[in-house]
Each structure stands twice: as C-alpha cells, then as structure tokens.
Amino acid sequence: MVQPALFVAHGSPTLAIEENDYTKFLRRLGQEMLDRPRAAVIFSAHWESPVQLVSADDRHQTMHDYYGFPEEMYRIRYPAAGDPLLADEIISRFKAGNLPSRTVEGRGLDHGAWVVLRAMFPEGDIPVVELSVDAKRSPAEQYAIGKMLGELRSDNVLIIGSGGLVHNLRRIAGEGTDPAAWAVLFDDWIGEQLVSWNLRSLFEYDKKAPHAKEAVPTYATEHFAPLLYAMGAADSDRQAVKLFQDYQYGSLSLNCWMFGNRPDR
Known part of the structure; x- marks a missing residue:
C-alpha cells in the first residue's frame, strides 16, 4: 500500500483540547481519508538540529x-509506540544519501508531533518515528532530505511534515479575528507553487512570495521547513492537493496539504 506525504499545520498547542473545524478535519483525515499506515514518520518544527x-x-x-497554558494541557499523554527498526532503516537511507544522522532515545514526542498525531490517530496505535528539521538548510536541501525517504511510502509508511506556513506570533490578533489579507495572499501564493510543483519559485519563496517576511519571519523558519521535507518525500509523484485552509488569531494558518496520493473518499 502506498501512503501519501502530508504537510499538517499544528497551530496552537491548545488544538489538543479544542473542538473546531480543523480538529474535526484532522480526525476525519486519520479515520476516513487515509488508509491505515503501518507507521508514521513525522518531521516536527519543534525539534531542530544541524545533524539529522x-x-x-x-x-x-x-x-x-510549552508554558502558560491551561492545566489540562499538562495532563495529556500520548504514549504511542516507536519503531526502532524503521528508525534504523531511515538512518541507512540517510547514510546512503551522505547525510550525517543518528538515532536518539529518551527524548519523547514534542507537541509539534503529538498534537497532530493525537488528533488523527486518537488511539495512539500507530507506531511513530519523529525526525528533526534544520531550518538553516536551504529549501532545496530540505526537499532533498525528504526525497531520501520517498520509497518508504510504498511500504505503507505515512510521512508528515508538522509546522505552519504563516507563523508570526508577533502579528497574531484576538480569537475570532477575520483572516489577515497578507496571510491569505502568502498562503495562496505558496499553494499555487505547490499545485504546479514549481520548485524554482518555491525554493525562493522568501524573495518571491508576497509578504514572505511577515509570514515567515527569521525566527520562525523552522515552521515552514517541514513543508519542504514532506513535499520532497513525494518527488516521484509531484501531485499536491490542498485539503484544508483556515486561520487562528487572524494570521496563524491552519493548512493541510497532501502530496503524492489524491484523496478518494
């Protein structure tokens, strides 16, 4: 079974306790739109490292x-199994691509990973391997790293990039605020490049996209990076479908893109 690759925005950590259109969508994505994967590999914006x-x-x-959130946020547990054998296979693929990498034990799943996975697979019964990102790498390099894992999709492994396309916490507004025009323009421009698989423009999004500096400030490039890792994993197919787009707090974008496989349900 061939799985798609996904880019999934993880939004605010409070998505873990909220009931809204996006959390409903994520549940439906995991339970109805996807075939059950044997494992999930997730690149999280909240794990940065120059070594993979x-x-x-x-x-x-x-x-x-995270800090300063409701007490119930600190009582949540998502004790998903890992998959050490799959982790070793991933390391082998990175070594074949001359990418410095190593395994890590005992870290746990950060909220960029578990908030998304818990919404999609609430039973916690899908084994998970989490991967770091390197926001200092070029978009082309990030894409190439994802490409190294593309063949895993044919082995029923779901590859996810978890981040946020518009992630400027200094520009967010009150809850319920209408989406900011600049945020929508940026998201829509990125969407055009994804659908046409225009890597040349996408790799220069910081220079070509409208409002790029507002949407992806220098302190938040790690949230944009997972898009490139996930997209690279579907290089052999080069198909992109937008499954969801909305906003929290006026400009914190909630996007979900599917790469490689079109939903048929």
Whole structure:
C-alpha cells in the first residue's frame, strides 16, 4: 500500500483540547481519508538540529514543551509506540544519501508531533518515528532530505511534515479575528507553487512570495521547513492537493496539504 506525504499545520498547542473545524478535519483525515499506515514518520518544527536526528524509542513519552497554558494541557499523554527498526532503516537511507544522522532515545514526542498525531490517530496505535528539521538548510536541501525517504511510502509508511506556513506570533490578533489579507495572499501564493510543483519559485519563496517576511519571519523558519521535507518525500509523484485552509488569531494558518496520493473518499 502506498501512503501519501502530508504537510499538517499544528497551530496552537491548545488544538489538543479544542473542538473546531480543523480538529474535526484532522480526525476525519486519520479515520476516513487515509488508509491505515503501518507507521508514521513525522518531521516536527519543534525539534531542530544541524545533524539529522531520528527517534528510536520503543515507547514515546509525551513532552509538554510549552508554558502558560491551561492545566489540562499538562495532563495529556500520548504514549504511542516507536519503531526502532524503521528508525534504523531511515538512518541507512540517510547514510546512503551522505547525510550525517543518528538515532536518539529518551527524548519523547514534542507537541509539534503529538498534537497532530493525537488528533488523527486518537488511539495512539500507530507506531511513530519523529525526525528533526534544520531550518538553516536551504529549501532545496530540505526537499532533498525528504526525497531520501520517498520509497518508504510504498511500504505503507505515512510521512508528515508538522509546522505552519504563516507563523508570526508577533502579528497574531484576538480569537475570532477575520483572516489577515497578507496571510491569505502568502498562503495562496505558496499553494499555487505547490499545485504546479514549481520548485524554482518555491525554493525562493522568501524573495518571491508576497509578504514572505511577515509570514515567515527569521525566527520562525523552522515552521515552514517541514513543508519542504514532506513535499520532497513525494518527488516521484509531484501531485499536491490542498485539503484544508483556515486561520487562528487572524494570521496563524491552519493548512493541510497532501502530496503524492489524491484523496478518494
């Protein structure tokens, strides 16, 4: 079975306790739109490293890597299993691509990973391997790293990039605020490049996209990077479908893109 690759925005950590159109969509995505994967490999914006890191735990702890949120946010557990054998296979593929990498044990799943996975697979019964991102790499390099894992999709492995296309916490507004025009223009421009698989423009989004500096400030490039990792994993297909787009707090975008396989349900 061939799985798609996905880019999934993880929004605010409070998505873990909210009931809204996006959380409903994520549940439907995991339960109705996707065939059941044997494992999920997720690149998270909240794990940065210049060396490619790969989780190799038998069972993941749940990281509460945020502060100032409701107490119930700190009681949530998502003890998904890991997949050390898959982690080793991923390392082998990175070595074949001359990418410095190593496995890590005992870290746990950060909220960029578990908030998304818990919404999609609430039973926690899909083994998970989490991967770091390197926001200092070029978009072309990030894409190439994802491409190294593309063949895993044919082995029923779901590859996910978890981040946010518009992620400027200094520009967010009050809850319920209408989407900011500049944020929508940026998202729509990115969407045009994805649908046409225009890598030349996409790799220069910081210079070509409208409002790029507002949408992806220098302190938040790690949230945009997972898009390129996920997209690279579908290089052999080069198909992109937007499944969802909305906004929290006026400009924090909630996007989900599917690469490689078109939903048929």
